[in-house]
Amino acid sequence: MADPNSYRPAPGEIPTRPGVYRFRDQHGRVIYVGKAKNLRSRLSSYFANPAGLTPKTHAMVHTAASVEWTVVGSELEALQLEFTWIKEYNPRFNIVFRDDKSYPYLAVTMGEKYPRAQVMRGERRKDTKYFGPFYPAKAIRETLDTLLRVFPVRTCSAGVFRRAEASGRPCLLGYIDKCSAPCVGRISPEDHRELAAELCRFMGGEGTRFIRELEKQMAAAAAEMEYEQAARLRDDIAALRRVFERNAVVLAENTDADVFAVHEDELEAAVQVFYVRGGRIRGQRGWVVEKVEDFTQAEFIEHMLLQVYGEAQGDDKVPREVLIPTLPENHEHLASWLSGLRGSAVDVRVPVRGEKAALMDTVRENAEQALRLHKSRRAGDLSVRSAALQELQEALGIPVPLLRIECYDVSHVQGTNVVASMVVVEDGLPKKSDYRKFSITGDAARDDTASMYDVITRRFRRYLEDQEHTAPAISGEIGEETKATRRFAYPPALVVVDGGPPQVAAAMRALGDLGIDDVYVVGLAKRLEEVWLPDDEFPVILPRASDALYLMQRIRDEAHRFAITFHRKKRSASMISSVLDDIAGLGPAKRTALLKHFGSLKKLKAAGAEDLVQVPGIGTAMAAVLLDAFAADAADTDRAPAINMTTGEVLD
Template identity: 40%
Template sequence: MRYEWQPSTKLIPISAGVYRFITKTSSGEETIYVGKAKNLRNRLTSYFQDPSNLHERTASMVKTATEVKWTVTQTEIEALQLEFAWIKSYNPRFNIRFRDDKSYPYLSISMQNEIPRVHSTRTKRKDGARYFGPYPNPRDVRDAIELLLRVFPVRSCSDSILAQHQRAKRPCLLGHIGRCLAPCVDNSGIAEHKIVARDLETFLGGSAKQAMATLVSKMNDASAAERFEEAARIRDQINAVEEILKKSLVSIEQDLSADFIGVASSGLDAVVVVMQVREGRLVGENRLLVDAIDAVSDQELLVNFIMRNYTGPEAMSAICVGIQLDELSKIEKVLKNLRNSAVTIQCPVRGEKQRVAKLAQMNAEAGLIHHQQKMLSNLASRSEALAELAAALKLNAAPLRIECVDVSHLQGTDRVAAVVVFEDGMPARSEYRSYVLEHPGDDLAGISEVISRRIHRYAENGNRYPTNLLVIDGGPFQARAAAEVLKANGIEIPVIGLAKRLEEVWWPGGATPLMLPRSSKALYLLQQIRDETHRRAITHHRLRRSKRSTKSILDDIPGVGPKKRNMLLKQFGGVTGLRAAGIRDLELIDGIQGPLAARIYRELHLDASKPD
């Protein structure tokens, strides 16, 4: 399909640059999408293909546009900087948008109010309040507020309750027990209340040292002035602060302050997690869902997010990411030019930073799974997906039980397989199975073995639903391997393969794939089943590989269990040191008696060339 406004391919330069899709409006023109490319010709021509091959939002964007303009840049740094400037200037409606995940509660301090309030909320607004979190459990927020009010007695009541007590000139219970300064009663205390609220904001922002130093100084001053009751009260506040610090979610180096960013995506679903660490404390975690018009890589999402959120002078200058970025130095240079101060972006490979960056990445992956499962939990959406899938695959009825198979190995070693089952469009985890493959071979042989070992299940049909569809993680040849085993055993179950790169649906041995629309609920369901199977298979494979890499020759000696093995290895520094020890040396270890010591010595010297 060719659009009237579509430029000739020959006119589009092959150099790096930034482009804008534009539409005509009654008031002039509107920029609806901004992007950058290393090769403008390759990137722009990808939009002018059959709309059925594009994601629905991408096709809608191209259909809405009436013109495309581009600007050539000399370097990729210039392109990155110009793209950010245009996005900030035009705010295009089709560009990637990061929106808050409203599933988790925040702790909010309404600093914009004359009498600030601390409370829990699930809605993060741009109203001048400070938000901390989100927290995985509402109880965590309530517990945090309860502890904080012992140190920072800020009001926590609603505006209506505040007005009620202002009229009555009588404090509430929290005011009576010292958990609130009761500014509703004493107007002269409003200024002091605001100072305490500011101290609370500073404390939650990560300046725990400053809060502790202030409290210790006040306690010493009160004690020196012989105000012992006041000194005792401040001492209790110091103890409460220490208790809060002990409840920090992560134990981190004391002086570490940085933002740790994790990204996880699957198709058009993506989640970004930012863990904010200040002075060794995890003071907040922001979880954002991504709206995109096309599938982009995790690296592209991460660059986009950093460029959107770290250009202001108030943004954190130390950033750690959980995945490798090819353009770190270029991004640092652009950010430095935009904010007039240095920014450090790292992908740590060891130490404390690596541990927290890995934690951020794990949280992003968990957030993606949570989001996908929440999408699937909607009954109407699941029913629609199953109906779409039945229509697309020409099945007689909706596939109420779908099984998916994936094989995992590393160059033929530690070969395992996983089977995941979805019933009514939801995971049936009690039906999941993992297999250690017994026969050598490639992926096709592994798939054949798994299906052969499950033949009796298909023949007996003792499940809640019969298996209506078998999905294989792979292409036409993988699907054919499964179909041939079923056919040889006289079992009729529809089989398809789902190839990950282009999300193509393949028939067994087919030459042409079925391309489901990128916005299809049926494709979304197949992706979730395939990804869940892949996760289970790769996790099983890594576990097997880890066990093999840590196996010791001591494991094969009768009478030596894990406890004795660890004691021996620790005492002698490894198998090499053990081989150098005599029987008397072995007998000095607790629990190693004469016969066992002799057996260990004999086994270790049967073949001194055995690996550790």
């Protein structure tokens, strides 16, 4: 670990103006981003008495090797720049409001010719309206199923839609009147789009208006003695009211607000938010985060709002009111920033009395329960991970903490379609964003050791290249923005290869040829689960029940799974290509289209003429040629002799 005094700036070098600062580790990776009204005062607090820092901050300043800062004109500019850098660098020591699940939203794809309503998770897409989040997922699925009775918009995938369009027959939902069937022309594109817009308006808070209009239509139908129509409208009204009943009325009908509450201890904080739209609770979300600095609750809430709304834009994502338990010092700046995102005024305040204060108490109770549950679940997991990493470090005699471990595995079938995988574990947990796949060709594919040498060489050559292109950290008042650390510029403390001494020797030779001598390498052999160190005649045998061995096995199995998945995908693509290569008139573009559409050779061979013509560029004549080629290939396979795989003898 670094000594903070080794990179401490001189007091006179640090300005007293507002700004944003970054701590970097010895590899140039940004590990923490913060902002301050007075840079000199804030940065001096990190170096004055390191022993008095919180555990997380103490670890941060001893992991860092340099600090730099940028002066800005105002606190609002500092707020925005801090968020930009946290988003860009993803510093490991910053508070990041992530939970363990992706919450479901009701999404309507208004950017498509025929908008589609669906339950969607993950990243938001352009030209799509979102409503939610909802919890549990079953609630929004039931809500959508009910709404389709009144707003029968399309819910099918693009593939199902195209098949129905080609066949002229709608899907089941079209037959039971839960889809207006635009695929077969029962409704025009314009009318279907208006139907989707009405669904969005209903979900956006105009539900009462829709119910009143339907009640008027029902009364008019009854007066005209059109009793069947009146009965249908009655059932539609009942369906919309059921949707309302699923969301408790807690505030006035015109209230759109996000209600936040926080419960914290010395190390962690739990955040809960209730989404209130049209006076009803539409969804709930929660985070549990580790505290880095000794923030006051007001400072913590400022960081929370910055990240929660950092990429939100529009009145469907930023409500009219943001209710919080404590006002930050710069709440006027926050309100101005949120108003700019929404496009109209946003009120940031603390509810003191009445229904909103009562709802805040309910949200706070949820935050308390969330932190209690999180600690009970994490206590065992966190201690086991820490013990496993420490046990492994001691067993292997490695002098540095195993903060990052990379594992490599090679996969092939009799030397064909050779691939390799790299999986990454940080602090004992998989970091899937850093996983990598390698295709291996030429002489490097002749055996496992050559493949391992090739993969390690390629990975760490990129590491050296990225180190050269990453600008060094320099403390200063104002300077140009340095480039973000590249993807491969952060090396592991330990490299694990799947195999024994040959694979370990190949990895060490690759590192030696690149001049890298500060990365430790071990191999994990499958046969007896021995751990092989470089140049050691005998392996390290970890106890069968040890957490260290279990951690090694999990990493190795994950690398094997990742490599096998890539290998199967590559092999499937090559098998399809080999069958299609000899078909006259089938060029590369059409082969690619077939591969993308069907995904596997088995599905392609099972397709009929009506399925093949759905692929762009494949007409009826080419579909007939393909079917003839598949039939001939199947006949050749049937005539092929059977072989005993043990003796090699051809069987009758």
